[in-house]
Amino acid sequence: MAKKYRLGVVRKxxxxxxxxxxxxxxxxxxxxGWLLTTRGRKSGTDRTTPVNVIEVGGERWLVSPYGRVGWVYNLRADATARLRRGQTTETWEVEEVDAATAGPVLRAYVGKLPVTAPFFDxxxxxPAEAFAGEADRHPVFRLARSRA
Incomplete structure (x- = not known):
């Protein structure tokens, strides 16, 4: 059974x-790591959180290894992601992908960032199909188009 994510004192x-x-x-x-800024779906104010962006199949992906967290809901409401690291800022349009597409990305993510493995069954x-079965609990977004 996969571990449940809790934003406790240590994680904060x-x-x-x-x-x-x-x-x-x-x-x-x-x-x-990048800092992801999204527009709050209710407040309309900017929300920033650290995330990992991975490259799979020549494309860049945002994965929510801890499930349906705040930034996931925000991206579903407004599909614009601003990624920042130091002085570098990128603005992307994102699209959430289906389970079949998410499977190989989730597998690659766990392989690259094994610290997230306990949150997956x-x-x-x-195989990627096993990860596709978890896509409803771990949303995956393709960084679709840069808005420079």
Whole structure:
């Protein structure tokens, strides 16, 4: 049974540290970290959180390894993602993908960032189809079109 994500004190502290590093453009070892800014679906104010962006099949992807969290709902309401690391900012239109498309991306994500593995029922060695079965719990977004 996959572990449930809880934003506790330790995770909040880690997010503060990671955000500080990414604000300065300092990469985190073993990470593909960016700061994702979305428009709040209810408040309309900007919300920023650290995320990992991975490249699979020549495309870039946002994966929610911890499930349907705030930024997922925000992107569903407004499909514009601003990604920032240091002085580099990119604005993208995103599209949520279906389970069949998400499966190989989720598998690659767990392989690249094994710290997220406990939040999945599928194991890194499982086929992409096993991960496709979890796509409803781990939304995947294709970074579709840059708006420079």
């Amino acid at each position: 502290a880690v997010n503060v540290l990671v955000t500080a590093f990414l604000n300065r453009g300092v990469p985190i070892a073993g990470s593909t 599928a194991k890194a060695s499982d």
